[in-house]
Amino acid sequence: MTTALTFFDITLSLTLVWLAWHLLTGEDLFKDVVLFISFGLLMALVWVRLKAPDVALTEAAIGAGLTGALLLSALRRIASITKGERRVDYGEDRRKSHD
C-alpha cells in the first residue's frame, strides 16, 4: 500500500512539473488556460495527500474553478480587443464555431 502511494506521489509531482512547464511555455493561450485548470485540480489532490482537506477544497473551488472561469472570460475579451495578432486568429475561429 505504501509503495503504491509513494509511486502515486511521485507520479503526481512529476505530472505537476510537466503541466507547469507546458502551461508556461505554450503558445496557444486557450490550451494554457485548460492546462492551468488541470494543474489546479491536481494541486488539490496534492493537498489531500498532505492531509489538508480544507486547502484542497479551496484550491479546487477557487484555484481551478473560479480562476479558470475568469481566465477564460479574460481570454475571450483579449481576443475581441486585439485583432490581427496571432493569438486572435484562433480566437476568431473559436467565435465562429460558437455562433
Place this chain on the structure above:
Amino acid sequence: MEKIEESLMIERKNQTHRIFFHSLLLILLAFFAFILGWAYLSPAPGSTGLGVLVDAQLRESGVENRVTAVLLNFRGYDTLLECFVLFLGAVGVWSLTPSRLRWHESLDSPILASLVQLLVPLMIIIAGYLTWFGTLRAGGAFQGGTVLAAAVVLLLLASRSTWQKIPLTLLSYGLIIGPAFFLFIGIACLIPGGNLLQYPTGYNNILILLIELVAAISISLSLAALFGGRRPDAPNNTLTTGTER
C-alpha cells in the same frame, strides 16, 4: 528581398528570446522543485507544528474543526480583514470603466440551459452544507461561498442579462453584509468587557456559524462580481464598438 531578410532577423530574435525565457523558466522550476523536495525529504525538526497547541484549545473554540477554530476564533482578525479585501476587490472591479466590447447576451445553448437547471439547485444545497459543516469537518465560508459563486457564474453564462436583473441595492447590501456583520459581532464582543472578536463563552458556536453563513453570501457575491465584470447599472452605450447582433 530586404523584407524577407528583415523578417528573418525578427524571427531569429524571437527565437533567442524564447530560448532565453525557456532556460530562465527551467532554472526557476528546478529551483522550486529542489526546495520542495528538500523540505519533504529532510527529517522534521523537533517541532510538531501548531496542531498540538490548537488541539489543546479546541474545546474552548466552540467548533470541532481545527482550521475553522483558527480562522474564525483564534485568528478571527485575519479572516475579518480577508473578508474586507474581497469586498474591496469587488468595489475595485465596479470602479473600472466597462470594457468596450460586444456583450454576448447568452450562448443560447439548450444543453447549458438544462445543465444550469439541474446544477444550480444542487450547488446551492452543497454550498449550504459546506458552510454549515465547516464547524465540524473540512469546509467553511470560503469553500461554500465559492460553490455558490460558481452557481452564479453558471447562471451568468447561460444568460448574461441575469446580472442586470438583480436589483443593485440587493447586490450592494449583499456584498457588504458579510464583512459588516463580522465587524459588528467583533465590536459587540467589546461590550461585556472582552477583547475584539473574543466571543463570550457559551455563544462561540452559534456566533461562528452565523458569521460563516452571512460571510458565505458576501464572498459568493464578491467572486461573482469579479466574473460579472461591471456594475449592473453601468451604461450600455460604451459596449457597442463590436458588431452587435
